[in-house]
Amino acid sequence: MERTTKHDDGAGRLLGLIPHGLYLVGVDAGRERFLYTVSWLTQASFEPRLIVTAVRRDHRGHRLIREVGAFAVSFLAQDQLELAEHGFRGGGDRLDGLHWHSCPVTGAPVAEDTLGYLGCRVRRWIDGGDHDLVLAEVVAGEIFREGALLTVAMTPWRYGG
Numbered sequence: 001m002e003r004t005t006k007h008d009d010g011a012g013r014l015l016g017l018i019p020h021g022l023y024l025v026g027v028d029a030g031r032e033r034f035l036y037t038v039s040w041l042t043q044a045s046f047e048p049r050l051i052v053t054a055v056r057r058d059h060r061g062h063r064l065i066r067e068v069g070a071f072a073v074s075f076l077a078q079d080q081l082e083l084a085e086h087g088f089r090g091g092g093d094r095l096d097g098l099h100w101h102s103c104p105v106t107g108a109p110v111a112e113d114t115l116g117y118l119g120c121r122v123r124r125w126i127d128g129g130d131h132d133l134v135l136a137e138v139v140a141g142e143i144f145r146e147g148a149l150l151t152v153a154m155t156p157w158r159y160g161g
């Protein structure tokens, strides 16, 4: 599995303790679309409603979100470990075989069997290191079902450190 943790010193271990949920970010650039698992995401403003997420520079999501300026965040339920894994291990077109539809506002792919989704439009990119930060406005959102969010701590994986 890819290297997702650097828990080798005090700072790394503390960073690994920061609680994170798990989400699927979907992006559709017409000829190409992508879906990937995300944990580094948080709300960043009430009014307007902004979120910030860190996007690894070396995957397709980075290039595609830059290109279209919009994405959707599907919230994974606690029984959706397999779907979370699909979002970082699945090859080819990760939307194949999934139940999904396009967010009516942003056009970005939304995974239907999840708790719900946010449709987001990029406001600003902030250069980072191996991840860049994207500040985005929440322009749509819908709950599909009640339930609790899957968190990284509930999984065998770690991302942080």
Ligand SMILES: Cc1cc2nc3c(=O)[nH]c(=O)nc-3n(C[C@H](O)[C@H](O)[C@H](O)COP(=O)(O)O)c2cc1C
Pocket: 004, 035, 036, 037, 038, 039, 040, 041, 054, 055, 056, 057, 059, 060, 087, 088, 089, 131, 152, 157, 158, 159
């Ligand atoms: C637990 C976990 C959390 C992750 N969180 C993020 C994240 O916040 N941001 C990100 O860009 N990638 C994150 N990733 C990595 C992406 O899901 C992965 O790089 C992406 O699916 C690209 O896959 P590829 O390398 O097969 O193209 C995470 C991976 C795992 C296992």
